[in-house]
Each structure stands twice: as structure tokens, then as C-alpha cells.
Amino acid sequence: MGMKPKEKMIVKGKRLDGRKPDEIREIEMKVGVIPNANGSAQVRFGRTVAIAAVYGPRPLFPKHRQESDTAIIQCRYNMAPFSVEERIRPGPSRREVEISKVTRLALEPALFLEEYPETVVDVYIEIIQADGSTRVTGINAASLALADAGVPMRDLVVALSGGKIDGTTIIDLCGKEDNYSVADIPLAFLPRKGEITLLQMDGQLTPDEMKTIIKNVIKAGKKVYEKQKEALRKKYQE
């Protein structure tokens, strides 16, 4: 649960940055930003910027880690030292290790990994600027990078955060809202089947509030889904 804010977070129905409660920040998505990678993307939600690269499917070493009937996926979520106000010491923190894991699990259900036995798909996510909702921004970038790499997918993975602040349910938390919210819920899902693949929550909510936020996030996520598709189409039009 967040700290007590010094200021009102929602004034006259408007959030700190002028958004309405259910409004997503400005989104920018670009595919194919890293020539070396098999697939890559840069995604920006407001001031949060993530770059993702996919390498693979490629042979996995050491060999004993290979699975004879499927590819495995490895994920690394990393924050650049200069991505936040107080410099982060390089090297994985416990937070980053956990986010890497839940990101992997959020992506896995979208992939036909069994088509590439004995290989690995490496997904690397770098947060180069953080202003809240970094893990979901990273998942959107990873989803695009996987599609760009041509890894067969059931669907794109759409991710978005929701939460509650000043008694109001909101979508797409920025950094300050993240710090002061009553609850914060990162969520990822496969839009076509409506399958949720990432769901975390911290804070306190009634079951009804929780249900409302999940519904709102999935509804608002349609817009993120469209943006992802648009970014992919754009690459092939160029």
C-alpha cells in the first residue's frame, strides 16, 4: 500500500497530469529498433520508456537445460541506472528478478514454443526511463518484439495497470500515482480469448472494486492492442 500523499491526487475528476480516471497516457510504439536482434520494439507510455529485444529461437546451452519437446523462454527485466531519480546500482535486484519471472509467465501462454524443441527464446527488457507501470510497458514491448521476431503467437500480449487513488479507480498509473495509490494492479492478457496471464496486486480493495478495476483494465487494454497492431503494420509498410 502506498504512502500518504501530501497533495490531493485527483482534483475535480482530473489526475495530476490532467488525465481522466480511465484515460491512458500518450502511447508511442516502434518495432524493429535494434538491428542485431531477431525482433525488437520501443514502447513509451507517457514518461515510461521500455526497449525490448528478442534473440532466438536459438540453440540452448548448456545442453542439459534443453527440453526435447519445447523451446524455453528466458526473460530479463532490467532498469538502467539513470532511469529513475535516485541512481540504481547495476545488477539484478530482488524486485527485478521477480518481475523477470512474472514477465516470462505473462508471455509464455501466447507462444507456440513446442514448434522449436531444444531451443531458447531470450527476451530482454530494458527500462530506460521509469515513471510508473514499467513492468506492463516492458511486456507490451516484449510482445511486439516477439511478433517482430516472427515467433509464432496465439495472440499479442497486452498489458496495462489499474489501481485506486483518492477513492477513484484509475487506469495506467504514473510514478507518483504508483507511490501514493491505495492499490496497484499490473495486468496482462491475451485479448482474443480474454485470457489473463499476469495479475499482481498490492494494496487494499473490496472484491467489488477489484472486479471493477480488472474489467476496466481489460476494456482500456483494447486501445493498447490496437496500438500494438498498428506498430507492427507500420513496420511492414515501410
Next chain:
Amino acid sequence: MRQEYVLKLLEADERVDGRKLDEFRNIKIETDIIERAEGSARVKIGKTDVIVGIKMDLAEPFPDIPDEGMLKTGAEFSPIASPDFTSGPPGEDATELARIVDRGIRESECIDLEKLCLKSGEKVWCVFVDVHMINHDGNLIDTSALAAVAALMKTKIPELKGDEIIRDKLKKKLPIKHTPITITVGKVLGKFLIDPIREEEEVLDSKLTVAVMEDGKICAMQKSGNQGLSDEETIKMIDLAIKKSKEIRKLL
């Protein structure tokens, strides 16, 4: 196979991408790209892509230099940048790169560290230069050094309220005295090469990295690669580095 092809071209003074031996690829410098950092730059040389972010923090000075601010340079060969980079602590190459970038900045007296002293022996500013690779297509050292200097030139010191750093209020500019330009000259088949792409780097016999000041003075050098250089070759490489540094300096 590919290496033989690269070498065959070089033998005829030609390169894979059609450049002259002493020609840089297209260089693009963007600054102030990370709002959360006190200074930042993204430099692309051809397909090589590097981001440098500068953060400022308060620190206790080294006891032997109590009146000077500190400089700390780190580099990460992030695995997003190349199929050969792996996660984990910085390896030999990343550490060498960070130290070369650091030395160019430090020895040129790029930052006026004396002006970063707040209380002698107790409190100084520490400048963190973090180099983050985005895509590796050769010549990471020159790209990183250029990005570092471009970022430092745009760095602003945050306001202080006692010991509290008010990061959203950036006050004055970081005091910059000099701007070193770092140029690496590669040697292969007895020829000298500027700004090698990755497949060219693989065939180089040796490299010499030279950091050059505004007045043409040299402030740092590093030889790398596993073959030796004669004194004549070394001098020719230094001269070439100085010549190219003037060209690059115009982009800052």
C-alpha cells in the same frame, strides 16, 4: 568465409559498406532524451547505438582529494544489444570500455571537479556516467565516449536543500572545462582503419584509442588487440586520430 571477404576488400582499400578507410559512418547525436537523468545522450554511429545517462549524488570525497567532486563511470553490455552479450556483471570488455571513457573525461579535466566540492573533506557531488549499449555494430568505444561527453555538456546540477537533493529542480549547468574526443584507429594488413563495423573489428590485428583535447593535445590512450605496433605505426595512428577528432568535434 565472411572474414576472408572483409579482408579481401580491405586489401584493395575497400570496405563492406563502401566507405573509405578513414571515413566514419553517419553519426547522429540526440541529447536530453532521458528526463529522469540529470544529463543524457543517445549516439548512433551507423547501426551502433549507445545511451549515456548522467546522475548526480552527494558523496564523501576521497581523503587524498578532499576538495574535488567525484566521477564514476560504468558500462553495461546489455544483452539487448548483441547476440553475444549475456546477462551478468560487467565482463572484461565492458570494464575496459568504462575505464577508457572514464580516463578520457578525467584526464582532459572535462568536468571542473573542484567546483563540485560543497564542504572540503565532507561533502562533494559525485557524477555517475552510465553507458548503456542498445545495439552493437562495432566501435562501441568511440560511440560511448562521444555520448558521454555530449551528455555531460547538457548535464544540470539539481538544487540542494541542506542534504536533500531536489531532483525536479535542476539549477546550474555542470561546469565543463574541456571536451575530449575519443578516436580509435584499427590496424589490419598494415593499413589503418577508422570506425570499424563489427565484422571488421573481428579481423583487426590491433587498435589504438586516443582521446584528443580541443587544442590537439592527447589526454588518454589505450592499445588493444593481440598484435604489436611499431613506433612509426603508432605515430601514424595518433596523427590520424587527431585529424579525425577535429571532424567529430564539429558535431558536438
